Amino acid sequence: MSRVYRFHGPAYLPVLADSKLLRKRKKGTVTPFYLVAADTYSITDKDGTRPIEAYQCVPGQRSLTLTKRESDLIALSNAGVQPPVVLEDLHPWLPEQRYLNDSASSFQAIKLIIHRFSRHFMFASQYCDEKWNTICNALRKKSVLDARFFTAWHLPIQDVHVLEERRLDRSVVSIDFNGMYPACMQQPFPKPSGLRLVRLDRYLSDSEVLASGLYRCIIEGPVTDSITRHNPFRSFHSGRHLRARLDEPVEVDLNEFEIEFYRRHFQSIHLVEAVISDKVVSHPLAKEVCRSFARRRNYRNQDNKALADREKYLATLMTSCAHRPARPCHTFEARDQAMGALRAEYGIDPPNDEPEVATNIWLQGRKGIKLGSQDGFTVVQGPNLRDASACFLLGQRIVARGRIVLLEMMERILNSAPGVEICYTNIDSIHFSLPTENLESELAWLESECSDALGSFKIECVTRHGLWLEPGRYWLYSDDVEKFRNRSVGDQKQPFKDHAIHVVSRQLGELHVPIRSTLRMERTMSPSRSLTADADTGLIRQRLIEVGNATTVEDVLDELEQNQQRSTPIRIAAFLDLRERMRSSRFAATKRDDDTNIM
Amino acid sequence: MSESNGTSVWVGDLDCCIGIGYNDDDDYDQDNDRAAQPDLLKIELDEIGELQLLAGRAISALQLYEKSIAPSEWRQAIHQSEMTIGFSSPKVLQHEGERTNSLVTRFVRGMLNLGRPYAIARYARWERLDYPSALTATLPHGISALVNQLLASEAITRRRDVDASIRAVFGSNGMDGMVAYRRTGLLQAALHRIADDTPTHPGGTKLDRNRMRAILALARLHFSTVELRLGSLEELQSLLSGYEAERAIAQRDDARITTNGRLIQGWRLRHLQPLLNLYPYSIRHGLKRALEHGSTDFDRKALVNELALAHCGIFRMRLTRNAKTLVQAQ
Numbered sequence: 069m070s071r072v073y074r075f076h077g078p079a080y081l082p083v084l085a086d087s088k089l090l091r092k093r094k095k096g097t098v099t100p101f102y103l104v105a106a107d108t109y110s111i112t113d114k115d116g117t118r119p120i121e122a123y124q125c126v127p128g129q130r131s132l133t134l135t136k137r138e139s140d141l142i143a144l145s146n147a148g149v150q151p152p153v154v155l156e157d158l159h160p161w162l163p164e165q166r167y168l169n170d171s172a173s174s175f176q177a178i179k180l181i182i183h184r185f186s187r188h189f190m191f192a193s194q195y196c197d198e199k200w201n202t203i204c205n206a207l208r209k210k211s212v213l214d215a216r217f218f219t220a221w222h223l224p225i226q227d228v229h230v231l232e233e234r235r236l237d238r239s240v241v242s243i244d245f246n247g248m249y250p251a252c253m254q255q256p257f258p259k260p261s262g263l264r265l266v267r268l269d270r271y272l273s274d275s276e277v278l279a280s281g282l283y284r285c286i287i288e289g290p291v292t293d294s295i296t297r298h299n300p301f302r303s304f305h306s307g308r309h310l311r312a313r314l315d316e317p318v319e320v321d322l323n324e325f326e327i328e329f330y331r332r333h334f335q336s337i338h339l340v341e342a343v344i345s346d347k348v349v350s351h352p353l354a355k356e357v358c359r360s361f362a363r364r365r366n367y368r369n370q371d372n373k374a375l376a377d378r379e380k381y382l383a384t385l386m387t388s389c390a391h392r393p394a395r396p397c398h399t400f401e402a403r404d405q406a407m408g409a410l411r412a413e414y415g416i417d418p419p420n421d422e423p424e425v426a427t428n429i430w431l432q433g434r435k436g437i438k439l440g441s442q443d444g445f446t447v448v449q450g451p452n453l454r455d456a457s458a459c460f461l462l463g464q465r466i467v468a469r470g471r472i473v474l475l476e477m478m479e480r481i482l483n484s485a486p487g488v489e490i491c492y493t494n495i496d497s498i499h500f501s502l503p504t505e506n507l508e509s510e511l512a513w514l515e516s517e518c519s520d521a522l523g524s525f526k527i528e529c530v531t532r533h534g535l536w537l538e539p540g541r542y543w544l545y546s547d548d549v550e551k552f553r554n555r556s557v558g559d560q561k562q563p564f565k566d567h568a569i570h571v572v573s574r575q576l577g578e579l580h581v582p583i584r585s586t587l588r589m590e591r592t593m594s595p596s597r598s599l600t601a602d603a604d605t606g607l608i609r610q611r612l613i614e615v616g617n618a619t620t621v622e623d624v625l626d627e628l629e630q631n632q633q634r635s636t637p638i639r640i641a642a643f644l645d646l647r648e649r650m651r652s653s654r655f656a657a658t659k660r661d662d663d664t665n666i667m
Numbered sequence: 668m669s670e671s672n673g674t675s676v677w678v679g680d681l682d683c684c685i686g687i688g689y690n691d692d693d694d695y696d697q698d699n700d701r702a703a704q705p706d707l708l709k710i711e712l713d714e715i716g717e718l719q720l721l722a723g724r725a726i727s728a729l730q731l732y733e734k735s736i737a738p739s740e741w742r743q744a745i746h747q748s749e750m751t752i753g754f755s756s757p758k759v760l761q762h763e764g765e766r767t768n769s770l771v772t773r774f775v776r777g778m779l780n781l782g783r784p785y786a787i788a789r790y791a792r793w794e795r796l797d798y799p800s801a802l803t804a805t806l807p808h809g810i811s812a813l814v815n816q817l818l819a820s821e822a823i824t825r826r827r828d829v830d831a832s833i834r835a836v837f838g839s840n841g842m843d844g845m846v847a848y849r850r851t852g853l854l855q856a857a858l859h860r861i862a863d864d865t866p867t868h869p870g871g872t873k874l875d876r877n878r879m880r881a882i883l884a885l886a887r888l889h890f891s892t893v894e895l896r897l898g899s900l901e902e903l904q905s906l907l908s909g910y911e912a913e914r915a916i917a918q919r920d921d922a923r924i925t926t927n928g929r930l931i932q933g934w935r936l937r938h939l940q941p942l943l944n945l946y947p948y949s950i951r952h953g954l955k956r957a958l959e960h961g962s963t964d965f966d967r968k969a970l971v972n973e974l975a976l977a978h979c980g981i982f983r984m985r986l987t988r989n990a991k992t993l994v995q996a997q
Contacts, residue, residue, distance in 0.1 A: 595750075
């Protein structure tokens with residue numbers, strides 16, 4: 069049986085539904101900022117311009133630069149000193165600021181931008197604290213059974229099915245949902261204080277309406293082609309989230325609306341038990357996020373991109389502000405005891421054939437849990453699931469609802485025209501290709517449904533071709549690249565940037581040491597997906613490694629190595645090919661223009 | 668009198684339960700399983716078989732098992748090694764650039780990166796330095812941070828000329844073939860000059876002895892890690908030959924260095940060695956075999972096995988360290 073959870077399986081959670089009073093957060097004080105600007109050789113602050121080596125931290129104040137580049141220059145010229153914080157990092161919604169390479173001009177620019185926008189400044193932690201306090205006021209209490217929502221599957225749909233669509237008679241359409249998560253917040257939530265555990269142990273009947281909550285289910289027998297091809301279930305194996313096999317039963321915790329969707333895609337759903345509530349509540353921030361979306365739309369209509377982006381940013385914070393538990397450390401005498409606690413608390417239960425050294429690698433904190441040793445003891449740091457400063461059900465259900473919205477739309481798109489191919493899905497966007505002869509009718513259908521309303525979608529772009537390397541890395545193009553994203557190395561202007569230089573500051577002892585590193589695209593490519601040629605369509609299909617009950621660690625390692633050896637070079641070659649094609653077509657276009665001018 | 672619960676029987680006379688039925692069968696099965704396990708292990712070890720290494724050497728999975736490397740750990744080590752050595756597609760390699768385009772380069776870098784933290788920790792212990800400072804010294808801008816800290820503690824104001832002379836020492840211009848020990852001497856001279864040129868400072872000879880000892884040891888560590896950023900076995904061989912030559916000169920040199928008011932024989936020799944000498948044995952042995960390979964034609968599988976063997980050495984070291992710490996704690 070495959071298991072679909074945050075980690076390997078379910079945790080041993082309390083049966084008794086004790087409730088806890090949610091704890092508000094105290095309002096923190098904000099350290100005053102000291103403005104500074106830099107170029108290669110000098111810094112400028114309120115006292116004037118001087119050499120960059122003269123930079124010093126002002127006691128009781130935090131230095132602030134406008135751009136990351138200026139902060140990096142100060143860090144690199146003054147190794148050991150804490151570098152300034154960056155305004156564009158603190159408020160990512162601010163209009164993009166270019167590095168001016170003149171500290172005096174940069175100082176004027178930061179003063180100007182602060183003058184223009186300071187009344188709109190809101191620090192993320194402060195804002196989240198404020199919104200969490202609103203949640204506490206509305207909900208008051210939560211049951212400890214809320215911890216089940218933490219161990220349930222928690223990630224949105226992010227998948228790539230096709231490497232490249234280059235067929236001549238096809239078109240690529242990309243759609244994007246408007247405020248996906250804020251829209252999901254408008255749905256009902258089980259009352260966190262009213263959660264109770266019920267034993268069901270029966271099959272879901274045809275017309276049954278389920279109470280709001282999280283159901284432990286065993287689902288079996290996929291009956292639709294779409295669910296088999298776009299399998300959304302993931303199992304945790306060898307430190308990675310891999311595709312769960314559907315040819316064996318799948319144990320998974322599902323919300324009632326997810327069961328409603330999956331019931332038409334599977335032969336049977338066996339309900340084992342559930343954490344449900346008889347009462348439902350609306351999300352305490354539902355109205356507020358709605359108002360924020362309306363403001364965002366107004367700002368956008370007024371061409372005020374900065375404030376529209378600010379509302380988007382604040383809405384994102386609102387969707388996630390209930391998921392900030394404390395992360396205490398626990399000390400154990402032996403590793404076995406620590407592993408036992410991890411199994412009981414989070415459902416971390418590595419397979420027998422996974423060596424300790426491999427487990428230690430993914431338990432270094434990347435998955436939110438850290439296992440280490442100190443003075444001969446084993447130390448575990450992880451979220452406190454019974455903590456009164458988090459309510460997991462709110463965030464889990466928002467993401468789960470988002471998954472279902474996307475899956476339903478994918479299903480509708482697949483049925484909307486013959487020959488549709490879903491190429492790429494990522495949280496709130498779908499890219500698909502279809503025969504160009506059907507494009508007109510498809511667009512007419514989409515246009516009849518899309519709007520700028522919350523929860524609706526917009527047609528982002530229509531092109532002839534597309535290249536999708538992995539989630540967060542795609543290029544939609546016709547004669548030129550029209551939309552692209554290249555996670556971690558790209559920027560908004562250069563579609564074919566293949567590396568990025570980052571400067572991070574690391575505190576070692578008393579010193580803050582700047583570390584300059586180059587991130588290359590090929591080095592950050594995941595080996596989790598294989599590429600296989602589809603002779604019928606001529607496409608190269610991408611497929612996430614699949615795991616089931618009988619999958620061994622060796623099977624997974626074999627596949628990862630094969631993918632690294634075979635698939636990553638193909639992806640890079642496709643990227644380089646596209647870059648070459650775009651450059652030569654641009655060159656040809658320029659040459660055509662020149663020839664025209666001559667004539 | 669006896670009571671039965673289906674799987675065991677309560678025997679009043681014995682005042683205990685006697686297992687019957689399935690439990691007994693399970694026990695026998697478990698015994699059989701246990702007896703079969705060595706056979707399974709043997710099959711698994713036989714399946715892995717002989718592992719080809721460099722310089723015509725080989726090791727068997729059984730030998731690894733005898734050294735406490737279980738087959739699953741070996742598989743994990745192979746995986747980490749495979750992912751480091753990576754792919755060999757010509758187009759991608761061309762895209763990555765010449766400096767990283769050979770499997771041997773990745774092997775050499777993989778080996779040196781794997782052992783570096785251990786060598787740094789050993790060096791720190793040997794030179795009585797705190798580990799965070801030692802780690803800082805190995806970062807390109809970390810050593811500048813440490814020098815800035817020293818200058819601040821000596822009340823020497825940073826000026827552009829001060830920074831330029833420090834940068835000249837840490838830069839690579841004209842430093843080809845110069846070993847870490849000699850480059851550290853250049854830093855020492857530069858610091859003395861800076862102190863002498865600072866009107867408010869009593870001069871180079873009055874620099875705090877302990878601070879200078881620490882910064883020079885940290886600088887030598889910095890230069891030692893820089894000279895080990897190698898991309899080929901030829902570069903490694905050249906570095907080792909350079910050290911041999913320097914040590915030969917130092918052995919002939921009768922001059923004794925005075926430190927802390929004492930004359931210490933062989934002081935220079937003690938410090939004239941590459942950081943590689945402080946690397947774990949598994950890595951040094953692997954690199955030695957690579958140097959002895961005698962051909963420029965390297966089999967990918969052998970490179971992967973060598974790096975995996977080094978990983979296994981590290982796994983064992985970690986396990987031994989944890990066990991030692993646990994014993995000490997108890």
